[in-house]
Amino acid sequence: MVNREEIRRSMATYVELPVEQLPDNASLAEDLDLDSFARLTLHMAVEIDFQVEFEVDVGVVITVGDFIDAVEAAMDQAADNVVAFRSIAEPPDP
Numbered sequence: 001m002v003n004r005e006e007i008r009r010s011m012a013t014y015v016e017l018p019v020e021q022l023p024d025n026a027s028l029a030e031d032l033d034l035d036s037f038a039r040l041t042l043h044m045a046v047e048i049d050f051q052v053e054f055e056v057d058v059g060v061v062i063t064v065g066d067f068i069d070a071v072e073a074a075m076d077q078a079a080d081n082v083v084a085f086r087s088i089a090e091p092p093d094p
Helices: 004-015 036-050 064-089
Strands: none
Touching: 004 036, 004 064, 036 064
């Protein structure tokens, strides 16, 4: 399972900042100076990196921590879906 720091490192790569400048409470818009296009680009890059789709509500996802939480929630949901699919796809025991 991917941890918060791996997501943070991925984010740092795309925003071209040291990971130390991406604390959980850093504002994507104000502290990192990401406009809407840069936030969308970051979102898409992280989706590709971690092979997960997630939605970002701009009114809720304001900080680095919010963004990481959204990625983690999507990854948890995807893992739950895989488990559910496997249990449906496996034939019942005789």
